[in-house]
Amino acid sequence: MSTKLNILVPVKRVIDFAIKPRINKTGTGIDKTGVKFSINPFCDIAVEEAVRIKEAHKALVNKIHAVSIGPAKAQDILRSSLAKGVDSATLIDAKELDIEPLSVAKILKKVVEDKQSNLVILGKQAIDDDSNHTGQMLAGLLNWPQVTNAAKVTVNTSGDAVDSITVVREVDGGEETLEAKLPLIITTDLRLNEPRFASLPNIMKAKKKPLEKLALEKDFKDIDVSPRLNVLKVEEPTQRQAGVRVNSVDELIAKLKELKAL
Numbered sequence: 195m196s197t198k199l200n201i202l203v204p205v206k207r208v209i210d211f212a213i214k215p216r217i218n219k220t221g222t223g224i225d226k227t228g229v230k231f232s233i234n235p236f237c238d239i240a241v242e243e244a245v246r247i248k249e250a251h252k253a254l255v256n257k258i259h260a261v262s263i264g265p266a267k268a269q270d271i272l273r274s275s276l277a278k279g280v281d282s283a284t285l286i287d288a289k290e291l292d293i294e295p296l297s298v299a300k301i302l303k304k305v306v307e308d309k310q311s312n313l314v315i316l317g318k319q320a321i322d323d324d325s326n327h328t329g330q331m332l333a334g335l336l337n338w339p340q341v342t343n344a345a346k347v348t349v350n351t352s353g354d355a356v357d358s359i360t361v362v363r364e365v366d367g368g369e370e371t372l373e374a375k376l377p378l379i380i381t382t383d384l385r386l387n388e389p390r391f392a393s394l395p396n397i398m399k400a401k402k403k404p405l406e407k408l409a410l411e412k413d414f415k416d417i418d419v420s421p422r423l424n425v426l427k428v429e430e431p432t433q434r435q436a437g438v439r440v441n442s443v444d445e446l447i448a449k450l451k452e453l454k455a456l
């Protein structure tokens with residue numbers, strides 16, 4: 195395995211985080227009509243981290259490659275990732291299919307092998323399905339070590355080669371620091387970094403960067419992407435009733451007695 199980094203960043207196009215999702219008429223998913231889509235926020239953090247690693251260790255990074263499995267429109271998030279510093283990208287056109295994390299992980303395994311990646315940085319979860327599965331499943335399929343929910347990533351060098359990677363994770367009540375050799379899977383947590391905006395000149399330059407287009411049906415036909423889960427129903431959270439303001443402790447006690455809470 196090379197001691198220079200070949201970083202792969204899988205990015206997912208999801209409903210923009212600032213949009214309040216509406217449930218579809220059949221109650222089995224989110225209504226996607228007329229809704230703004232963007233890069234999944236945790237994937238944006240993954241792109242930023244890969245670019246920061248390259249900026250800090252230029253000679254040690256061969257390439258940052260981004261990949262997205264989704265509709266043709268997912269090339270928008272690949273173009274913006276290229277504008278932020280990713281070197282090349284692959285769109286795997288899955289038409290309008292919603293692909294479950296295990297199938298995504300199987301597809302990504304092929305991409306890792308094809309691109310000879312030795313560091314994969316993924317979001318810890320996609321905010322549309324909230325699965326939090328793909329990184330872990332990919333690590334399992336590849337039999338690679340994984341560090342999930344990274345809050346800080348440090349590349350340790352030895353001469354002109356990558357020796358190991360240290361990752362700090364936020365855990366209940368503190369921090370955990372782990373070290374691993376390549377190849378490695380990292381998933382990103384919210385506080386890892388603050389993603390940059392792409393500048394206009396970089397957006398223009400990114401148009402010349404390579405964006406390969408593959409078709410799921412044709413180029414990955416040996417991978418079974420049929421769903422294993424059946425969504426029975428999706429519901430809005432129950433509305434909370436408005437509270438009542440009281441002016442004194444006596445009034446509070448009277449209220450609680452009235453509600454038979456005391």
Ligand code: AMP
Nearest residue numbers: 204205263316317319320325326327328
């Ligand atoms: P999930 O396991 O679905 O919560 O997704 C976790 C991470 O896996 C995301 O943040 C992405 O980095 C990656 N991922 C999931 N689905 C896709 C997809 N369709 N295309 C590319 N990357 C994906």
